[in-house]
Amino acid sequence: xxxxxxxxxxxxxxxxxxxxxxxxxxxxxxxxxxxxxxxxxxxxxxxxxxxxxxxxxxxxxxxxxxxxxxxxxxxxxxxxxxxxxxxxxxxxxxxxxxxxxxxxxxxxxxxxxxxxxxxxxxxxxxxxxxxxxxxxxxxxxxxxxxxxxxxxxxxxxxxxxxxxxxxxxxxxxxxxxxxxxxxxxxxxxxxxxxxxxxxxxxxxxxxxxxxxxxxxxxxxxxxxxxxxxxxxxxxxxxxxxxxxxxxxxxxxxxxxxxxxxxxxxxxxxxxxxxxxxxx
Amino acid sequence: xxxxxxxxxxxxxxxxxxxxxxxxxxxxxxxxxxxxxxxxxxxxxxxxxxxxxxxxxxxxxxxxxxxxxxxxxxxxxxxxxxxxxxxxxxxxxxxxxxxxxxxxxxxxxxxxxxxxxxxxxxxxxxxxxxxxxxxxxxxxxxxxxxxxxxxxxxxxxxxxxxxxxxxxxxxxxxxxxxxxxxxxxxxxxxxxxxxxxxxxxxxxxxxxxxxxxxxxxxxxxxxxxxxxxxxxxxxxxxxxxxxxxxxxxxxxxxxxxxxxxxxxxxxxxxxxxxxxxxxxxxxxxxxxxxxxxxxxxxxxxxxxxxxxxxxxxxxxxxxxxx
Numbered sequence: 001x002x003x004x005x006x007x008x009x010x011x012x013x014x015x016x017x018x019x020x021x022x023x024x025x026x027x028x029x030x031x032x033x034x035x036x037x038x039x040x041x042x043x044x045x046x047x048x049x050x051x052x053x054x055x056x057x058x059x060x061x062x063x064x065x066x067x068x069x070x071x072x073x074x075x076x077x078x079x080x081x082x083x084x085x086x087x088x089x090x091x092x093x094x095x096x097x098x099x100x101x102x103x104x105x106x107x108x109x110x111x112x113x114x115x116x117x118x119x120x121x122x123x124x125x126x127x128x129x130x131x132x133x134x135x136x137x138x139x140x141x142x143x144x145x146x147x148x149x150x151x152x153x154x155x156x157x158x159x160x161x162x163x164x165x166x167x168x169x170x171x172x173x174x175x176x177x178x179x180x181x182x183x184x185x186x187x188x189x190x191x192x193x194x195x196x197x198x199x200x201x202x203x204x205x206x207x208x209x210x211x212x213x214x215x216x217x218x219x220x221x222x223x224x225x226x227x228x229x230x231x232x233x234x235x236x237x238x239x240x241x242x243x244x245x246x247x248x249x250x251x252x253x254x255x256x257x258x259x260x261x262x263x264x265x266x267x268x269x270x271x272x273x274x275x276x277x278x279x
Numbered sequence: 280x281x282x283x284x285x286x287x288x289x290x291x292x293x294x295x296x297x298x299x300x301x302x303x304x305x306x307x308x309x310x311x312x313x314x315x316x317x318x319x320x321x322x323x324x325x326x327x328x329x330x331x332x333x334x335x336x337x338x339x340x341x342x343x344x345x346x347x348x349x350x351x352x353x354x355x356x357x358x359x360x361x362x363x364x365x366x367x368x369x370x371x372x373x374x375x376x377x378x379x380x381x382x383x384x385x386x387x388x389x390x391x392x393x394x395x396x397x398x399x400x401x402x403x404x405x406x407x408x409x410x411x412x413x414x415x416x417x418x419x420x421x422x423x424x425x426x427x428x429x430x431x432x433x434x435x436x437x438x439x440x441x442x443x444x445x446x447x448x449x450x451x452x453x454x455x456x457x458x459x460x461x462x463x464x465x466x467x468x469x470x471x472x473x474x475x476x477x478x479x480x481x482x483x484x485x486x487x488x489x490x491x492x493x494x495x496x497x498x499x500x501x502x503x504x505x506x507x508x509x510x511x512x513x514x515x516x517x518x519x520x521x522x523x524x525x526x527x528x529x530x531x532x533x534x535x536x537x538x539x540x541x542x543x544x545x546x547x548x549x550x551x552x553x554x555x556x557x558x559x560x561x562x563x564x565x566x567x568x569x570x571x572x573x574x575x576x577x578x579x580x581x582x583x584x585x586x587x588x589x590x591x592x593x594x595x596x597x598x599x600x601x
Contacts, residue, residue: 172588179580180573181563189570196566203558205550209543220551220559229423229556249561263564263573270568 014099177234289366290422297545307386315501331376331448336499349467361405362459372444449477
């Protein structure tokens, strides 16, 4: 088996194989721990390889021509972590199941794999906090922020996926903004940082019957109107389609991809505002 | 709820006396709406002169709305418009009430609208009303501005239906029921000219209507349309001051103070309804980040979500995943 220089890895993630039972349409997952690896071959071709992580042997070695293959989720498979690699140029089908301990990064892996299969110069993007170690393969392919073109592609992919699939496109949410922007979380800040309260006044309605004070802010945060706005924002962020909108808040487009991305971008924005002030 | 196109740009409003009173203000009508918590004579008397009662309800069973008694009056000579756009139902009910008040004081646009629609059939009137841009803008000004347009994002619509509105009012000696979804107004018969006036008859009709619904299936409230009491109270206050009537003075001052607190609360809520809260949400999230509390808030939120799911599972319910 060909030795694959890890320096040539472009993308890798844990995955097992699922093989078709002869004469049937059944695809059965095999228990072996493996990995899907996309790498630059010495032949200057893009290879997709399935490697057994226990024995080190390579079970599949496929040459990927630009735009030919796609890695698609099988909608009815229980657990939602079964995928098929299929080709425009042939009837080949290779089935895999995601083996990363958490399914959180599945969408990142799948998106990046499909991106690279379409265009080997695709820049990897990660919506989760720490990119897995195998994603970088040396200085020639650093992890970059997504360009607006890529985000646009992502947006189109997400909306077409949602429009087409019968299964829900997103897993149930881990948390909601409505549990973050609560009086219980915010009111104590006013006690510990009273100087921050007046900074909120410009964001309050300009036609309040009385000039605002700390109690006004507290009342507003507890009001049904504000809570409804928070719920709307949470729902809208979960669609992943707010890339254009979040720029009006001074945030990068990626911040519109999810609630998690939004909060991360706000964290960054807050940190950079603080450092600007201390300069 | 229907899609944007079907609602022709009319937003769904809250059914709140503060919202409805603000609508009256924007129409130039010096009246107010108040919540009625009971139909007993003393409560009704407190809102004299009472111009109309609006009964708003949503019923939760699948069976159709029981019939309310009375008889259809297709020759009704007053103002009656059909509801042609779902989301406009609140404004339509208000217009069906205002349009039948003799010598109504109002702004120019409303007076012209009533003039223009005289003699029209209910369906045409309904179309004219919902095509009036200025009216739609008044109506929509009471709903939150779209900070983010949620149309076209494919979000599932919430299952909450709009309230349905029915107007009860006196007209030429009888109590009438005006329901924009019915072909014509319904005449419930003459009322006695006693101390209660038409309100007594209206009470009977409404109570018997409520009794026809299976218990627990009906969520409703009642709004009373009446003159703004403040100017009268102020006049009475001056008189009492001149007369030196201390106890009356104290009572009037209390009433005026209560009325003003209520208006202030309505003004506060309406300001929040009209406001785009995006700036505030952004600023608060940054505040949490700057004070190093955002991560903890996120973890707490995850715990709450898990607890909620577990509780729902224990109750055997599926979680509403929006």
